[in-house]
Amino acid sequence: MTAPVTKSRLAATFAELRARGERALVAYLTAGDPSLAATQRLVLEAVARGADVIELGVPFSDPIADGPVIQRAAMRALERGTSVARVLETVATLRAETAVPLVLFTYYNPVLAFGLKAFARTAADAGVDGVIVVDLPPEEAGPFAAEAEAAGLDLVHLVAPTSTPPRVRVIAHRSRGFVYVVSRTGITGERWELPPDLEAQIRALRRVTTKPVCVGFGIGHPDQVAAVGRLADGVIVGSAIVRLIEERAGSPSLVKDVGEFIAALKAPLRVRV
Amino acid sequence: MTTLPDAHGRFGRFGGRFVPETLMAPLHELERAYRAARRDPTWERRLAGLLADYAGRPTPLYFARRLTEHCGGARIYLKREDLCHTGAHKINNVLGQALLASRMKKRRVIAETGAGQHGVATATAAALLGLECEVYMGAEDVERQALNVFRMRLLGARVIPVETGSRTLKDAINEALRDWVTNVRTTHYLLGSALGPHPYPVMVRDFHAVIGRETWRQAQRTLGRLPDVLVACVGGGSNAIGLFHAFIRDRRVRLIGVEPGGEGIATGRHGASMTAGRIGVLHGCMSYLLQNDDGQITAAHSISAGLDYPGVGPEHAYYRDAGRFEFVSITDEEALEGFQALTRVEGIMPALESAHAVAHAMRLAKTLPRSKAIVVGLSGRGDKDVYVVAKALGQEVR
Numbered sequence: 183m184t185a186p187v188t189k190s191r192l193a194a195t196f197a198e199l200r201a202r203g204e205r206a207l208v209a210y211l212t213a214g215d216p217s218l219a220a221t222q223r224l225v226l227e228a229v230a231r232g233a234d235v236i237e238l239g240v241p242f243s244d245p246i247a248d249g250p251v252i253q254r255a256a257m258r259a260l261e262r263g264t265s266v267a268r269v270l271e272t273v274a275t276l277r278a279e280t281a282v283p284l285v286l287f288t289y290y291n292p293v294l295a296f297g298l299k300a301f302a303r304t305a306a307d308a309g310v311d312g313v314i315v316v317d318l319p320p321e322e323a324g325p326f327a328a329e330a331e332a333a334g335l336d337l338v339h340l341v342a343p344t345s346t347p348p349r350v351r352v353i354a355h356r357s358r359g360f361v362y363v364v365s366r367t368g369i370t371g372e373r374w375e376l377p378p379d380l381e382a383q384i385r386a387l388r389r390v391t392t393k394p395v396c397v398g399f400g401i402g403h404p405d406q407v408a409a410v411g412r413l414a415d416g417v418i419v420g421s422a423i424v425r426l427i428e429e430r431a432g433s434p435s436l437v438k439d440v441g442e443f444i445a446a447l448k449a450p451l452r453v454r455v
Numbered sequence: 456m457t458t459l460p461d462a463h464g465r466f467g468r469f470g471g472r473f474v475p476e477t478l479m480a481p482l483h484e485l486e487r488a489y490r491a492a493r494r495d496p497t498w499e500r501r502l503a504g505l506l507a508d509y510a511g512r513p514t515p516l517y518f519a520r521r522l523t524e525h526c527g528g529a530r531i532y533l534k535r536e537d538l539c540h541t542g543a544h545k546i547n548n549v550l551g552q553a554l555l556a557s558r559m560k561k562r563r564v565i566a567e568t569g570a571g572q573h574g575v576a577t578a579t580a581a582a583l584l585g586l587e588c589e590v591y592m593g594a595e596d597v598e599r600q601a602l603n604v605f606r607m608r609l610l611g612a613r614v615i616p617v618e619t620g621s622r623t624l625k626d627a628i629n630e631a632l633r634d635w636v637t638n639v640r641t642t643h644y645l646l647g648s649a650l651g652p653h654p655y656p657v658m659v660r661d662f663h664a665v666i667g668r669e670t671w672r673q674a675q676r677t678l679g680r681l682p683d684v685l686v687a688c689v690g691g692g693s694n695a696i697g698l699f700h701a702f703i704r705d706r707r708v709r710l711i712g713v714e715p716g717g718e719g720i721a722t723g724r725h726g727a728s729m730t731a732g733r734i735g736v737l738h739g740c741m742s743y744l745l746q747n748d749d750g751q752i753t754a755a756h757s758i759s760a761g762l763d764y765p766g767v768g769p770e771h772a773y774y775r776d777a778g779r780f781e782f783v784s785i786t787d788e789e790a791l792e793g794f795q796a797l798t799r800v801e802g803i804m805p806a807l808e809s810a811h812a813v814a815h816a817m818r819l820a821k822t823l824p825r826s827k828a829i830v831v832g833l834s835g836r837g838d839k840d841v842y843v844v845a846k847a848l849g850q851e852v853r
Contacts (some may be wrong), residue, residue, distance in 0.1 A: 243620065243751040244737060246632045247475045253619060265749045290473055290736045295750025317473045317736070321463055342477035344639065349480060367477050368637035 191283040191311045192336055192359035195234055196394040196415055205411040205451040208396055209233035209444055210287065210420030212255035213240060214264025216431040218272045224427065227441040229282045232448030235396075237314070237418065240269050240288035247289075247316045249371030251421040255428065266296045270308045277309030285312040285338065285359070290322075298326050302333035312336035312359040320349075320356050327356070340364050343383055354391035360416065361387060363397045371421045372402035376409055384413045408450030419447055459773070464653020464740075466773035472652040473736045474632075481639045486654040488559050493661075498558065505550045509583070510540045512547075512665065516673035516830065521800040522817070529823035531816055532682065533803070533833040534670050534698060543806065543835030544666060544694045545576040545647060551662035553580035556643035563587040563642045567631040569596055569624035569690065570761035570808065571603025572835055573647030578612035580645075588612040591630040593623035596760045603839050621754035624690070624764045628738050648691025649768035652739030656769050663697025670830055671701045678828055684709040684819065687832030688811040689782070690726065690762035692771045694834035703779060712771060713815045715757035716784035726755035728767045729775055729782040737765070742772040758787035758847060759807035759840070785811040791847055793817060794837060806835030807843065 189197075199206050209228045213221050225236050241256035241264055248256070273284055286305065293301045293315060305313065313335055318326065320339060330337040336359030341350050344367060354361055363384060366377045377383075380397070387395055394415040401410055402422030410417045426443055430436040460466045472482055492498045506512045514535045523531045536544035556564050564586050568574030574590040581588035590607055594616040597604055607614050620626040628651075635644040649659040667685075674682050685702060687695035689712035699710045717725030725731065732743040737752055745753045745765035755765040774780040785793070790807055793814030798804045805813055809832070816831045823829070837844070845852045 243753075244625065244629050246629050246738070247636065249633075257619075260751060267749075291744075291746065291752070292750035294735055295733075295746065295748065316475055317739070319472065319474065319476050319479050321479075322471050322473055340476045342475070342479075344477050344480045346480050349476075353476070364475075364477060367639055369633045 190336055190359060191281065192235070195283050196360065199234060200415065205414065206234035206396065206416035207232055207444070207448045207451055208235040208237055208398070208416050208418040209423055210237040210239060210418060211427070212252060212259055212424055213238045213269045213272060214259030214262050215255040215424070215427060216258065217262055218264060218268060220436070222272060222276055223437050224440055225276055226280060227437045228444045229280050231441040231444040233282070233444050235283045235285060235416065237285045237287050237420070238269065238273070240266055240286050240292060242289040242292055245289060247369055249369040249421060251425045251428065252370050255424045266292050266301070270304050270310070273310055274308040283311045284309065285314060286310055287314045287316065290315050290318045293326065298329045302329040302335055306333040306335050310335060312338050314338045314340070314362060316340065320352050338362050341387060343367055343377065343379065347386070350387060351390050354387060354393065357393060360394040360396045361391060362418070363387065363395055363414065365397050365399045365401065368399065370399055373400040376406055381413055404446050404450055407447050411451045417451065459770070460653065460657060464657070466770050467776065469742050469769035469772040470653055470656055470740050472739060473741065474652045474739045475636055477636050478639065478652065482652055482654070489555060489654055489658055492555055492558055498554065502551055502554055506547065506665065510546045510550060511538060513669045514538050516670055516677060518677070519801050522797060523820065525796065525800050526817050526820040528820040528825065529683070529827035529829050530825060531820055532828060532830045534666060534830055536666060536694060536832065536834050537803070537805065537809065537836035541572070541576045541579050542838065543572040543576065544663060544697060545573045546579070547665055547697065548647065548659050548662040548693065549573070549576040549580045549645060552643065552645045552658065553584050553586065556586065556645065557584050559643065561641060561643040563638070564645045565589045565591065565631050565634050565642055566645045566647055567591045567624065567627035568647065569593070569627070569763055570759065570806070571596065571600040571607070571839060572761060572806070574612070574614070575603050575606050575610070577645050577647070578607040578610035581612060582610045590614050591617050591627040591634070593621070593627045594618050595622040596624065599843055600760055600839060623755070623760065625752065625755070632738065647693065649693045649696045649770060650691045650738060650740055650742065650766060656740065659693050660696045660700060660770060663693055664700040666694065666697040666832065667699060667701030670698060674830065681705055681708050682828040682830045684711060684827070684829045685832070686711045686713060686812045686816045686819070686829060688713045688762060688808045688834060689767060689771060690715070690764045690808065691766070692768035694832050696768060696770055698832040699780065703774070709781065710779065711781045711783060711815065713811045714782055714784045715759060715762035715811060716786040716789070717756040719786055720784060724756040725784065726757045726762050726764060727784040728765055729771070730784050740769045742766050742769045758790060758843065759811070761806070761808040762811065783815055785814045789814045791844065794844060804837035805833055806837050807840045809834045810837070
């Protein structure tokens with residue numbers, strides 16, 4: 183296998199943003215909520231309003247890392263018949279219309295059921311840039327990492343506040359595309375406060391890697407985005423967007439409302455910090 | 456056996472640690488603490504003392520003479536875990552893990568429960584050791600096991616009904632894992648089945664292996680030899696692995712796990728993950744699971760809440776593929792017949808979980824001569840199930 187010669191879309195995006203002194207807004211949406219057609223429109227609107235990377239949640243029946251908002255979105259998506267194959271078809275359709283980096287966020291079992299090689303190849307062919315498998319720590323990731331690399335997909339690993347220094351080193355070394363910093367112990371969902379040790383956590387990570395660092399879990403307000411943007415290369419917002427989609431689903435202003443929220447989240451990341 | 460699992464907690468291809476990164480370091484810490492505790496003679500003496508004086512071990516190996524005559528074949532013996540304090544084998548593992556939590560200075564324990572037996576046992580140990588205790592229980596199980604819910608509350612535990620998914624054991628484990636990932640620095644997750652991420656399958660097995668060790672000695676004493684067959688029910692598989700483990704090397708002893716056949720395998724409403732499942736990853740380990748083609752976990756069904764789980768412990772999966780463990784299934788209806796038979800001819804009311812093993816042992820005994828001996832893991836007593844049984848038999852209580 184030869185490594186792809188061209189720079190990945192993720193790497194290129196972070197390099198460009200860095201050069202401009204800007205930080206990335208990584209916007210998470212659960213694919214298929216309220217429908218895959220709506221997901222397509224929402225992704226394009228999010229990109230138009232300033233999302234730099236799109237994280238698409240592939241729904242799983244037992245999402246142990248997710249809080250109630252994303253759990254409900256996953257259940258709605260599954261009830262609507264969302265499957266791995268249909269999410270990948272949606273990505274392929276989207277890819278014809280946008281060059282934004284697309285990262286899938288999922289759990290291991292749907293990937294395993296699809297087949298590791300088939301998943302990596304089909305996702306790469308559809309135009310997926312990276313994959314986050316939240317219950318696949320480095321120790322277990324070997325077989326899928328090999329398939330992802332062969333297909334030219336970035337397998338993004340996560341570091342947690344509980345990760346020991348040796349683990350942080352391994353994760354930073356193995357992660358491709360960026361390193362996902364889980365800002366707090368816990369599940370996805372909005373919180374009022376930022377964890378006090380986040381700065382130290384990011385500093386420790388920077389000492390062992392020059393890869394882009396994106397922070398997620400518990401960030402949902404523009405003020406928090408601004409604060410995290412001072413520390414990281416990218417800020418990941420999930421539950422707050424998904425909750426807005428839940429509230430506005432069925433409303434004619436859904437796409438516009440989500441777009442406005444994305445713009446508000448991106449605004450503090452545009453200024454040089 | 457002693458070489459399994461490997462350093463990553465794998466039994467062949469099964470097991471492992473498929474969890475969010477936040478839990479990885481705590482799982483390593485738990486494994487180290489567990490190994491250290493097991494090397495500490497003071498800690499071991501304390502556990503042995505509690506198992507003897509508090510839990511009531513050793514439990515008897517009882518020759519069920521009337522049930523044997525009723526079936527007219529092989530002799531049936533019952534390993535009476537139903538006589539343990541709190542009414543089920545669950546206390547063996549709970550005392551071990553609760554002592555470990557204390558040793559690790561974790562003052563809060565959380566647990567999942569299906570039938571409520573593990574929840575009651577955990578609430579009991581928490582009361583004994585002065586630990587804060589919260590128990591996650593599927594909302595459907597809260598309804599069908601109301602008696603155990605009240606027992607837990609009396610013991611000082613908080614019972615949290617889980618409304619998500621199938622509202623049963625699987626969803627209770629999801630919610631317990633979410634709690635643990637949030638409060639991992641102060642909380643020990645007292646997992647009650649031989650599954651989950653490493654080191655849980657090993658710990659739970661080791662704490663229950665006393666069942667099989669006692670059975671081994673008791674059989675030598677009463678039979679003068681090992682039994683021919685061991686039969687135990689399998690949801691996650693904790694009582695079965697506990698009973699079987701000491702016998703794995705004795706290849707002449709057949710080891711049979713009985714899965715919940717629910718309304719019948721063909722109906723799709725069952726919990727027989729070995730019979731009808733495929734390999735996948737759920738709750739931190741790789742094993743056989745009930746799932747659809749898209750890797751979504753499908754709901755299990757069983758009349759017994761404790762077996763109502765779409766997966767099975769990784770060590771069971773390994774020994775099944777290795778041809779050492781056999782798996783069969785028993786339907787809700789057959790389990791009810793086993794429940795009634797044991798109650799009427801022996802005066803022993805088994806838990807509906809254990810009634811699955813009883814039903815299969817009765818079926819098997821009829822095909823074997825009297826020279827053969829079958830040991831049934833009678834994992835729990837049936838008091839908790841009388842309302843469910845009454846309802847299934849179309850009778851009114853209260």
